[in-house]
Amino acid sequence: MESLTDKTIQFVKGVGPKKFAVLSEHGLNTWYDLLHYYPRRYLDRTNVAQISSLQLDGEPVTVVGRITRKELFRGRRRRIYRLTLQDDTGDMTLVFFNNLRYFEAAFKEGDFVAATGKPTQYRGWSFTHPTLEKINLRDEETGEGSDFEGRLIPLYPGTEKLHRAYLDSRGIFRIVSRILDESGGSYPDCFAPCFLKEHDLVSYADALEWIHRPPAVEQLKQARYRLKFNEFFFLELMLALRKYHVKVVEKGIRFKDGGDLRQQLLASLPFKLTADQEQVTAEILDDMRSEQPMNRLLEGDVGSGKTLVAVLALLLAVENGYQCALMVPTEILAEQHYRSIMSFVEQLPVNVILLTGGQNNRLRQQRQYELASGNADIIIGTHALFQQAVTFRNLGLVVIDEQHRFGVLQRGLLRDKGVRPDTLVMSATPIPRTLALSVYGDLDISLIKELPPGRLPISTVWRYDNKLPEIMPFIREHVERGEQAYIVYPLVEDSEKLNLRAATRSRDELAEQWFQGIEVGLIHGRLKTEEKDAIMQRFAAGEIQVLVSTTVVEVGVDNPNATIMAVIHAERFGLSQLHQLRGRVGRGARKSYCILVAGAELTEEGQYRLKAMIDYPDGFRIAEADMKLRGSGDFFGTRQHGLPTLRIADLIADSAIMFRTRDIAFQLVQDDPRLLNHPLIRDYYLRFYADRFNLIED
Ligand code: ADP
């Protein structure tokens, strides 16, 4: 049978060249693609309320009807968008205060929509900010004998472009329906019948049929379970295979004990390691001394002192005559790390060098020479480190900071430059342990829970931007006492030029209006490395008192004298970004503040984020809140990480299924690492995952 992934939808009845082009733009090209374009939710026809029978009981209900009127008008304080929705029994209004432009573009008179909300009464029935889905059912088609036979009507995710090409939910459904009919349910299953039976799974064919055309809720549940199981199973299988390879197949470096450099460093510090730092350092050094390659994740909130732990590991490798690489996501962070590591090892016979993309050619070549000749012990750099010109004499340890920003593939790439170097990845975006297990499931995990002693809690507040006339003098007051402040602006446009202009203008205005006589610096993405470096150095030295920036200060910058982090248009930042920013202050002995300044048009989600920042001081709770908000898939940016995309499974909501598949997959790999007794699973893996990690074939 021709494979689903090879079969184009171009010739499916009703598609045509125009629709095909639009579908293709959305990554929907083959039968496989469409069959795996799952409905986002289902409209349960038996739960649809009629407008005449709405009640004020506070329960959310769904009303299906036609939009008969669209009005945009100015209320007393803000603009309001109002739609009139009509069904067979009457009409009601839908009211929106936010995202007006979206609604203006997305809905027009005559559209058929499903609106879900809590009924309120004010001059008739109304919903405020209902979820609104365009379904474009015709009146007669909500009844029996229409496209939708069951009581559950699938609602597919859409975009404006799809809608304009008549590919709204119903349009998509029709195409999917044809594919389901034409293929007659003959989809090869990646699980053998006994496997299905053992794990209580319905067949792949049933799952696909029922996810799109559920005869009833029970079948829908089974279909969803099967498809989630599939996604998790192959993710876990991939991790199991990787872990197996790293642990069993590959042999790593067995570092010898040593410890002189480490002792010297510890003796020179003005503080003692925290108990957590001691613990994780022991775990890491144990790994390094064993023959199995280290593959460890070091998790700890911003400012928990991971860098020092990393340095202790680096020193062991250096003592053993190996080179080490520390890789970080941004140049600023590379420079920052370079400085702080230099300050740790200043007195030690260790040669540390910095390599970034922003350095001029001559300098870079010289650095590369030092590296290749073995003259450099520790190299710190950005992704420029991956470039082919970079060779190591004997790379023994790779440390990767802010792991969540790198792809798994990149990690492998750098590792391939050494023999079998040990790998330590560090993350300041604290990932709940259970999730870390699933996503970085091939890694061992060390955790720093406590911050170094003496840190004062950061006081976090949020204000609307009409309060700037109070906020700026507050900042000024602190600066006049010798403290320093960050003022961060979001990127406003896609264009860097415009951003630059906006940031420059903001700096000038601030300096003029609020900070006369105070040194206000500006840092942004377009500056050259040396320029950024110079500015950061002046900020670190206290010559710049207020640093205006776009998000380049996001990660890892360390200036203990900075006590205020003001984020303008804070609602435009993601939660973990905000938390990272907040982590730039509160590093010294003085009380620190994080001031989140919101623009006037704050969405519900924006409010949730700002509130979470105030409610949760620690990164773990923030990460959880963030995942709740964004869905775990987006949180991890799985695609950019080279991990398989989760289309239907959710790492948080479906963690029980994830753990189950994890046990099954890891057991399977332990019993049968080449999957020889599981040819169907093996074939499926090789087909869909082997390009990422082909660990079975060699
Ligand atoms: P992270 O990389 O985890 O965000 P850093 O390594 O930047 O954290 O540490 C933040 C600051 O805390 C640094 O200035 C570092 O020197 C300091 N620090 C690290 N360990 C300790 C400790 N045990 N006691 C006091 N200060 C520490």
Ligand code: MG
């Ligand atoms: Mg750090």
